[in-house]
Every structure is written in structure tokens, then in C-alpha cells.
Amino acid sequence: MTMPSAHTLYLADWVIPIARPPFRRGGIVVEGERIVAVGSEAQLRAQFPEAAVRDFGEAALLPGLVNVHAHVELTVLRGMVEDLPFVKWLAALTRLREWLSAEEVRESARAGVLEAIRSGQTTIVDVGATAAGFEALCESGVRGLFFQEVFGVRPEEAEDNLRPVVERVRELCARASPGVRVGLSPHAPYTVSASLFRRVAEHARANALPLCIHIAESRAEVEFVRYGRGEFAQIHERRGVMWRAPGVSPIRYLHDLGVLAARPLLVHGVHMEDEDIALVAESGAAIAHCPKSNAKLGHGVAPLPEWVRAGIAVGVGTDGVVSNNACDLFEEARFGLLLQRAHRASPVLLSAELMLRLLTLGGARALSLDARIGSLEPGKDADFIAVDLSGAHMRPVDDPIVALIFSARGSDVRFTAVGGRVLFDGTSITTLDEERVRARLREIRARVRQQRARIGD
Known part of the structure; x- marks a missing residue:
């Protein structure tokens, strides 16, 4: 029986470590709560052949x-x-x-x-x-x-x-x-x-x-x-x-x-x-x-x-x-x-x-947290995101940083992880009941709106 790997390799067409310039076709390796490696796809696949792989494709990996x-x-x-x-x-x-x-x-x-x-x-x-x-x-x-x-x-x-x-x-x-x-x-x-x-x-x-x-x-x-x-x-x-x-x-x-x-x-x-x-x-x-x-x-x-x-x-x-x-x-x-x-x-x-x-x-x-988060570096906490670069408002992308700052929207985010734990998988939030919260928010807003109309404020 094959044991699940302790490592997960996250890949994307662009990696933006912040601590060094962006590079094409690479990723990060996460073990538990930490980043253990950052590099090219070829390098990381060779170093961690047993790692589970998630490839975001036409996207950028960057710190949260x-x-x-x-x-x-x-x-x-x-x-x-x-x-x-x-x-x-x-x-x-x-x-x-x-x-x-x-x-x-x-x-x-x-x-x-x-x-x-x-x-x-x-x-x-x-x-x-x-x-x-x-x-x-x-x-x-x-x-x-x-x-x-x-x-x-x-x-x-x-x-x-x-x-x-x-x-x-x-x-x-x-x-x-x-x-x-x-x-x-x-x-x-x-x-x-x-x-x-x-x-x-x-x-x-x-x-x-x-x-x-x-x-x-x-x-x-x-x-x-x-x-x-x-x-x-x-x-x-x-x-x-x-x-x-x-x-x-x-x-x-x-x-x-x-x-x-x-x-x-x-x-x-x-x-x-x-x-x-x-x-x-x-x-x-x-x-x-x-x-x-x-x-x-x-x-x-x-x-x-x-x-x-x-x-x-x-x-x-x-x-x-x-x-x-x-x-x-x-x-x-x-x-x-x-x-x-x-x-x-x-x-x-x-x-x-x-x-x-x-x-x-x-x-x-x-926040005095720069020793732990804010960049993709080995030893830092695995707080990172993947941002989709395939949208019509993003293409073509030669400089991913320019694309993110001048073109990206929050809705382009496809993945959010904190300390290696997936909080948003591209479809839904994994830790909170979104549908229930949204429904309750609509109810609260309707009540406040009615109260405001009644008071005439």
C-alpha cells in the first residue's frame, strides 16, 4: 500500500516569490505548514518525485x-x-x-x-x-x-x-x-x-x-x-x-x-x-x-x-x-x-x-511578521495564493507583476492557503458555510433597510 506523500508540489506558469524576481514555469513545495522549496518545475520534480502535484497552469503563484x-x-x-x-x-x-x-x-x-x-x-x-x-x-x-x-x-x-x-x-x-x-x-x-x-x-x-x-x-x-x-x-x-x-x-x-x-x-x-x-x-x-x-x-x-x-x-x-x-x-x-x-x-x-x-x-x-510570511521562501509559513492569468482582461502577460497590479481583480484568485491549509479551493471556502452566511446577510440587510425606511433616516 502506497503511503500518501508528505509533500505537495504547487505549480504555475509564473512564480512571484517577492524576495527575488518572478520566473516562468515553476512552483513551491509545501510540507505541513511550511514552504520547503521554491524553484523550477524540473528542479522540484526531480527533488521531490513522490510529491502530490497541483498544477494551476496559466496562473501566478505568489505570497498571500x-x-x-x-x-x-x-x-x-x-x-x-x-x-x-x-x-x-x-x-x-x-x-x-x-x-x-x-x-x-x-x-x-x-x-x-x-x-x-x-x-x-x-x-x-x-x-x-x-x-x-x-x-x-x-x-x-x-x-x-x-x-x-x-x-x-x-x-x-x-x-x-x-x-x-x-x-x-x-x-x-x-x-x-x-x-x-x-x-x-x-x-x-x-x-x-x-x-x-x-x-x-x-x-x-x-x-x-x-x-x-x-x-x-x-x-x-x-x-x-x-x-x-x-x-x-x-x-x-x-x-x-x-x-x-x-x-x-x-x-x-x-x-x-x-x-x-x-x-x-x-x-x-x-x-x-x-x-x-x-x-x-x-x-x-x-x-x-x-x-x-x-x-x-x-x-x-x-x-x-x-x-x-x-x-x-x-x-x-x-x-x-x-x-x-x-x-x-x-x-x-x-x-x-x-x-x-x-x-x-x-x-x-x-x-x-x-x-x-x-x-x-x-x-x-x-505587522512584524516578515520573518514568517510575505514572500515565498524555504522555511517560511505556507501562506500563498494562485491568481488566474487566463482572463481576457489579463492576456497577454509578459510581466506578471504588471498584470496583477494593473489588471487583476480579487475575483481572479483561484486558490488561497494559510500555513499549508487550503481555505479557498477555487470553488468554495473550506472553513465556513458560505451559503448560510450569504443567506443570513440578505436577511439582515432586508431588516435594516426596512427599519431605515420606517424611521425615515
């Missing part, structure tokens, strides 16, 4: 995509909060979110993770007010980092705001699957007091917890932090909350509070000046770049070229589909590159190669 910022629990609200100024958009989103039950939020999060896996995302950084995103990450088998949001604008209540969150994070850490980590996310300067920012950062550093912050996202935020005026200041005044503007940029504000010393993942960073970029680079903090959300909400164009030149670890995030409206990192990278070229009037600014690196090894570096 790393989404460094998402809000999967908001998936069911896609397309429901449109064409509003940012502060009004936040208020409308908050109101809709409050209509969802705990069970509905969990199903919404599952739907978001399903979409991500189908589009080739093997690592997802999710930020949420509830544990729904955490549970969806653990159930699905993806690699992930869940940030529990922290809110509290009254300085005198900082300890009371932090205490229950610390307990919740402790509980989540105890329940986490091997590939999922947990961290803290003090939301933003207009929803978190200076005292609470300090306490969260201190707790994160003392307990080796990752930190994530929405920062320098909008002009309204800059006006609030630097000048103490605008819509966020008015909201504080109406709530009877004392706010003394520090009179500096949002990034400088985090630095002065000691928060940058915790090396947080900074989300958006649209409004950053040279001094801010230098402070981030010096601190070792990383940045989650979300160009589509930044543009759709009218925030502006982030200084991506300057971040890259400063050596900052940058990854790309989709943000939530409520502000995007697609969880597609190929589309995100394409839009981000084209936006920069249009904004700077330069046809050579950035490159397809750089953007693909940000989707993979760059994102891994932003």
Missing part, C-alpha cells in the same frame, strides 16, 4: 496578500452610508451599527472574512468594537490580528474606560487560535482623551500588546487637534467635555503623549507633514495605507512616496467595505498607484513592483 486594516463587522452596511461629509458619515454609520444585534454583527463579520479569503487575503488586521471580527478570524483559519477598540473622551473616566477592555482582551487572548493575535485600538484623538491614550499605550507596552490608531485621517481631525475648533470640538462642547487643543499636528500629539513609543500601527495618516513623517520613522511605528477609503471620504491623498523614502514600514488596507466599497487589495493597490501618479503628475512615480511588495512583504513587515 496582507490586509493591514479592515472592519469586517460592518460588511452588511456596504453601500448604506454614501455621499456624506466625514463627521455626518460617522454619525450615520454609528446609528446604523446600533441597529444590529450581536448575532447579526457576527454574521456580518463572517461575510467580510469570506470576501477577503476569496480575494487572496491570508492575513487580515481587523478593528472592531465587538469580538465579532475576532471570532470570524479564528473560525475561518486565516492569519490575523484583531484590535479591540477603546473609546472614552472624559479624562476623569480613563481608568473606567480601560478596565473592561483589558478584561475583554485578556479573555480574547486566552481564546485565540494559533494564527490570531489580539491588540488594543484607542480609536482616534476625537474619541479618546489624552489620559486614556496614555493609559492604553502604557498597558500595551507593559503587556507586549500591539497597538493601532486611526490618526491624521481628516481635515476635521487636524482642525480639532491643532486649533480646538470645528465639528469635533462642537460635539465635545455639546457633551460638556472640556477639550484643550494641544496646538500641534495629530502625529506630534501622539509623540508628546508617549504613544508613538509603543510603535503603533497608524491608520490613514493622510495629513502628515515632513516633521510628522520623521517622527513616525524615528519611532518605528508602521502605517496602514487605505487610499480608496481616503479618497471616497474626501480626506485627500496620503504622502506614500515620502513614507517609502523615509523607510517606514507600510502596508495596504481596504478599510471597511462601508467606506470602500470592496475588499479587494489588487484594486486598492492599483487605485493607490494611479492616484499618486495623477496627484503628482508623474507617470513614473512608484511602480507595480513596489505596490505588490506593499501588499505582501510590506504588510508583513508592518
Whole structure:
């Protein structure tokens, strides 16, 4: 009786290791959770003659995509909060979110993770007010980092705001699957007091917890932090909350509070000046770049070229589909590159190669996971995807990186594996019941739509 091979050889017409240039007709060999070899088809077949073989043909093999910022629990609200100024958009989103039950939020999060896996995302950084995103990450088998949001604008209540969150994070850490980590996310300067920012950062550093912050996202935020005026200041005044503007940029504000010393993942960073970029680079903090959300909400164009030149670890995030409206990192990278070229009037600014690196090894570096994922190399975890190159919108392909960044869609992904485990086989997700989740999502959306019509919101 022949024993099944311990090795699986995955082949494709193109291999894009990221750590070295792409090459034709090759593949990778996976044993258990790890990649054990990368090379040409002839070389790998000779070295591993007993290996089971899966040949994707006219496709590209590459590392799994790393989404460094998402809000999967908001998936069911896609397309429901449109064409509003940012502060009004936040208020409308908050109101809709409050209509969802705990069970509905969990199903919404599952739907978001399903979409991500189908589009080739093997690592997802999710930020949420509830544990729904955490549970969806653990159930699905993806690699992930869940940030529990922290809110509290009254300085005198900082300890009371932090205490229950610390307990919740402790509980989540105890329940986490091997590939999922947990961290803290003090939301933003207009929803978190200076005292609470300090306490969260201190707790994160003392307990080796990752930190994530929405920062320098909008002009309204800059006006609030630097000048103490605008819509966020008015909201504080109406709530009877004392706010003394520090009179500096949002990034400088985090630095002065000691928060940058915790090396947080900074989300958006649209409004950053040279001094801010230098402070981030010096601190070792990383940045989650979300160009589509930044543009759709009218925030502006982030200084991506300057971040890259400063050596900052940058990854790309989709943000939530409520502000995007697609969880597609190929589309995100394409839009981000084209936006920069249009904004700077330069046809050579950035490159397809750089953007693909940000989707993979760059994102891994932003999460301090680059020793384990982000490239196809022997010894690394077998997080990889296969992308179909046979579509009419892709052919002909001479440079697979150019094809992926300028032509590919998330729907071109044909295979997704994390740690050698197949999560998407080209037909269906193997770890979650897609049909049930989709049906439930339709029901939830119909209920929310009816409630909205009834209330007249």
C-alpha cells in the first residue's frame, strides 16, 4: 500500500516569490505548514518525485496578500452610508451599527472574512468594537490580528474606560487560535482623551500588546487637534467635555503623549507633514495605507512616496467595505498607484513592483511578521495564493507583476492557503458555510433597510 506523500508540489506558469524576481514555469513545495522549496518545475520534480502535484497552469503563484486594516463587522452596511461629509458619515454609520444585534454583527463579520479569503487575503488586521471580527478570524483559519477598540473622551473616566477592555482582551487572548493575535485600538484623538491614550499605550507596552490608531485621517481631525475648533470640538462642547487643543499636528500629539513609543500601527495618516513623517520613522511605528477609503471620504491623498523614502514600514488596507466599497487589495493597490501618479503628475512615480511588495512583504513587515510570511521562501509559513492569468482582461502577460497590479481583480484568485491549509479551493471556502452566511446577510440587510425606511433616516 502506497503511503500518501508528505509533500505537495504547487505549480504555475509564473512564480512571484517577492524576495527575488518572478520566473516562468515553476512552483513551491509545501510540507505541513511550511514552504520547503521554491524553484523550477524540473528542479522540484526531480527533488521531490513522490510529491502530490497541483498544477494551476496559466496562473501566478505568489505570497498571500496582507490586509493591514479592515472592519469586517460592518460588511452588511456596504453601500448604506454614501455621499456624506466625514463627521455626518460617522454619525450615520454609528446609528446604523446600533441597529444590529450581536448575532447579526457576527454574521456580518463572517461575510467580510469570506470576501477577503476569496480575494487572496491570508492575513487580515481587523478593528472592531465587538469580538465579532475576532471570532470570524479564528473560525475561518486565516492569519490575523484583531484590535479591540477603546473609546472614552472624559479624562476623569480613563481608568473606567480601560478596565473592561483589558478584561475583554485578556479573555480574547486566552481564546485565540494559533494564527490570531489580539491588540488594543484607542480609536482616534476625537474619541479618546489624552489620559486614556496614555493609559492604553502604557498597558500595551507593559503587556507586549500591539497597538493601532486611526490618526491624521481628516481635515476635521487636524482642525480639532491643532486649533480646538470645528465639528469635533462642537460635539465635545455639546457633551460638556472640556477639550484643550494641544496646538500641534495629530502625529506630534501622539509623540508628546508617549504613544508613538509603543510603535503603533497608524491608520490613514493622510495629513502628515515632513516633521510628522520623521517622527513616525524615528519611532518605528508602521502605517496602514487605505487610499480608496481616503479618497471616497474626501480626506485627500496620503504622502506614500515620502513614507517609502523615509523607510517606514507600510502596508495596504481596504478599510471597511462601508467606506470602500470592496475588499479587494489588487484594486486598492492599483487605485493607490494611479492616484499618486495623477496627484503628482508623474507617470513614473512608484511602480507595480513596489505596490505588490506593499501588499505582501510590506504588510508583513508592518505587522512584524516578515520573518514568517510575505514572500515565498524555504522555511517560511505556507501562506500563498494562485491568481488566474487566463482572463481576457489579463492576456497577454509578459510581466506578471504588471498584470496583477494593473489588471487583476480579487475575483481572479483561484486558490488561497494559510500555513499549508487550503481555505479557498477555487470553488468554495473550506472553513465556513458560505451559503448560510450569504443567506443570513440578505436577511439582515432586508431588516435594516426596512427599519431605515420606517424611521425615515
